[in-house]
Amino acid sequence: MFDKEKFKALIHYAIARVEDPKNLGAIKLNKILWYVDGNIFIRSGLSLTGARYVKQPMGPVPKAMLPILQEMQRDGLIRIDEVSYYGKTKKQYTSLVEPRTASFSSDHLEIINHVVDAISKRHTGASISEATHGNAWKLAEMGEEIPFHAAMIDDLADVSDEDAAWALRRMEAGDAQLVA
Numbered sequence: 001m002f003d004k005e006k007f008k009a010l011i012h013y014a015i016a017r018v019e020d021p022k023n024l025g026a027i028k029l030n031k032i033l034w035y036v037d038g039n040i041f042i043r044s045g046l047s048l049t050g051a052r053y054v055k056q057p058m059g060p061v062p063k064a065m066l067p068i069l070q071e072m073q074r075d076g077l078i079r080i081d082e083v084s085y086y087g088k089t090k091k092q093y094t095s096l097v098e099p100r101t102a103s104f105s106s107d108h109l110e111i112i113n114h115v116v117d118a119i120s121k122r123h124t125g126a127s128i129s130e131a132t133h134g135n136a137w138k139l140a141e142m143g144e145e146i147p148f149h150a151a152m153i154d155d156l157a158d159v160s161d162e163d164a165a166w167a168l169r170r171m172e173a174g175d176a177q178l179v180a
Helices: 003-018 026-044 065-074 106-122 125-131 135-139 146-159 161-177
Strands: 053-056 059-062 076-087 088-095
Touching: 003 026, 003 065, 003 076, 003 088, 003 106, 026 053, 026 059, 026 088, 026 106, 026 125, 026 146, 059 065, 059 125, 065 076
Parallel strands: none
Antiparallel strands: 053 059, 076 088
């Protein structure tokens, strides 16, 4: 179930964590939300925010994104600037007040911090967009929802022999513990 306040808190925290607004445009912000919700879904079976993501040309985008950003700007939480970026218009985000983190566990904050830092510091909008164009994205129609369980197809598609051997060892170790 969609948790609007937690979704807003995640957006706000991600924006505040990126020190230089030049490092966070709309594409990166959308992908941060996708990867945070997806990582937590893979670990727990539930996304952090319950947001629904739809296929768009640059990758998955939360359905609720635009109205929530407008609300946050209207409420004085963030500022959205449009800047020229290589001949195109790019949105940049700045936090105007300290974000609330009370709704996130320490495990959630660890995941959020890792995802925000990885995407904002090591990716361009184009590179992170390309990274989200996996099997689940390819199978969806434009504007169609991409459920997280479908996104796991991508994780299962690239299992190496080493990964398979590790999983087999873990299963055998678990079986040995059950028998003992």
